[in-house]
Amino acid sequence: MAARNKKPTRLDKIKLWLSPFLAWPMRYLNRLVYFLGWMFLSFLLLIGTGLWLFFSSLPDVxxxxxxxxxxxxxxxxxxxxxxxxxxxxxxxxxxxxxxxxxxxxxxxxxxxxxxxxxxxxxxxxxxxxxxxxxxxxxxxxxxxxxxxxxxxxxxxxxxxxxxxxxxxxxxxxxxxxxxxxxxxxxxxxxxxxxxxxxxxxxxxxxxxxxxxxxxxxxxxxxxxxxxxxxxxxxxxxxxxxxxxxxxxxxxxxxxxxxxxxxxxxxxxxxxxxxxxxxxxxxx
CATH class of the missing domain: 1.10.3810.10 (Biosynthetic peptidoglycan transglycosylase-like)
Known part of the structure; x- marks a missing residue:
């Protein structure tokens, strides 16, 4: 019961006050990280495909x-x-x-x-x-x-x-x-x-x-x-x-x-x- 009635600290109040302002940037930051992750994977796939095509085109001397x-x-x-x-x-x-x-x-x-x-x-x-x-x-x-x-x-x-x-x-x-x-x-x-x-x-x-x-x-x-x-x-x-x-x-x-x-x-x-x-x- 005592824990439930505990008063919020100053840090809790600051977080509560900032949360509306941080919601929008965090949402787009998550999207950016997700996009960059796919870009990196696509880049690795492109490099891998290019290397495979390059070496497969060489004569087997x-x-x-x-x-x-x-x-x-x-x-x-x-x-x-x-x-x-x-x-x-x-x-x-x-x-x-x-x-x-x-x-x-x-x-x-x-x-x-x-x-x-x-x-x-x-x-x-x-x-x-x-x-x-x-x-x-x-x-x-x-x-x-x-x-x-x-x-x-x-x-x-x-x-x-x-x-x-x-x-x-x-x-x-x-x-x-x-x-x-x-x-x-x-x-x-x-x-x-x-x-x-x-x-x-x-x-x-x-x-x-x-x-x-x-x-x-x-x-x-x-x-x-x-x-x-x-x-x-x-x-x-x-x-x-x-x-x-x-x-x-x-x-x-x-x-x-x-x-x-x-x-x-x-x-x-x-x-x-x-x-x-x-x-x-x-x-």
Whole structure:
């Protein structure tokens, strides 16, 4: 009975007085918390669905054999040459001169045999260059990344495609040897209009098999790789050897000389060949 007749305290009176004013804000606060909770769950669901779609869209490289990768490459090349009179002839790595192989490595990815598929220092350099120029270009791709692009992806430049490329490259490097990746790259790289692979490039430009290509010829072929259709016109048809191309040619041979792939005598002799107007001879 005494508890029932207990007088309300000052705090009870304050709560009673404030309750009409707090009812409206608390009701909307509860709704806001409920809404934010659903938004968070929806966001998690969206992220989960996106990740599932992303990873399910990637080729299962881990389950593929090298012969299946080669078949995938040949299908891709046949598709590219569908409307062309040119054909493609696959060349195994053992039938490619070491000088040609290392000239391409020096030109496109000097750390190919050291990195695990992605050269982060090259990516950082490309990022810094983009910031300085105020551009957004995707540079710093390794030979492994270029192989993945040629095998599975489109030439479209986007962050989504680069993310796909990075994941597939990691799997490719973990499941296949550097020599296998190199053979795929050298057979899929474009060296001119509808001209794919070092075998056909060696025959077209030098009328040689890839076993007979020396370091100078390999360095010249490597000059075509960044933009083969453009350089086929300027470098091969018009014989316009710019100063930047000469510097790159020298850098390739210098790297091969420093790595003891060619001698000092070969280095000096090969350097002068880029200045020969009729080299290589037009077929």
């Amino acid at each position: 881990e389950q593929m054999t090298y012969s299946e990768l080669r078949q995938q490459a040949e299908v891709r090349l046949e598709s590219k040459l569908k409307k062309s009179s040119n054909s493609h002839h696959w060349v195994e790595l053992k039938n490619i001169n070491r000088d040609l192989l290392y000239a391409v490595v020096m030109a496109e990815d000097a750390r190919f045999f050291q990195h695990q598929g992605i050269d982060y220092s090259a990516l950082l350099d490309a990022m810094v260059a983009n910031i300085k120029k105020g551009e957004t270009r995707f540079g710093g791709s390794t030979l492994s990344q270029q192989t993945v692009k040629n095998l599975f992806l489109t030439p479209q430049q986007s962050y989504f495609r680069k993310l796909q490329e990075a994941f597939i490259t990691r799997n490719l490097e973990q499941n296949f040897s550097k020599n296998e990746i190199m053979e795929l790259y050298l057979n899929m790289a474009e060296f001119g209009p509808d001209l794919y692979g070092v075998g056909d490039a060696a025959r077209y430009y030098f009328d040689k098999k890839p076993t007979g290509i020396n370091a100078a010829e390999g360095a010249w072929l490597a000059l075509m790789l960044p933009s083969p259709r453009r350089y086929h016109y300027t470098l091969y048809q018009n014989r316009n050897v710019t100063s930047s191309l000469k510097r790159k040619y020298q850098r390739i041979l210098q790297g091969m000389h420093q790595s003891s792939y060619i001698s000092s005598v070969q280095y000096r002799r090969y350097l002068s060949m880029i200045n020969q107007v009729n080299w290589p001879k037009k077929t």
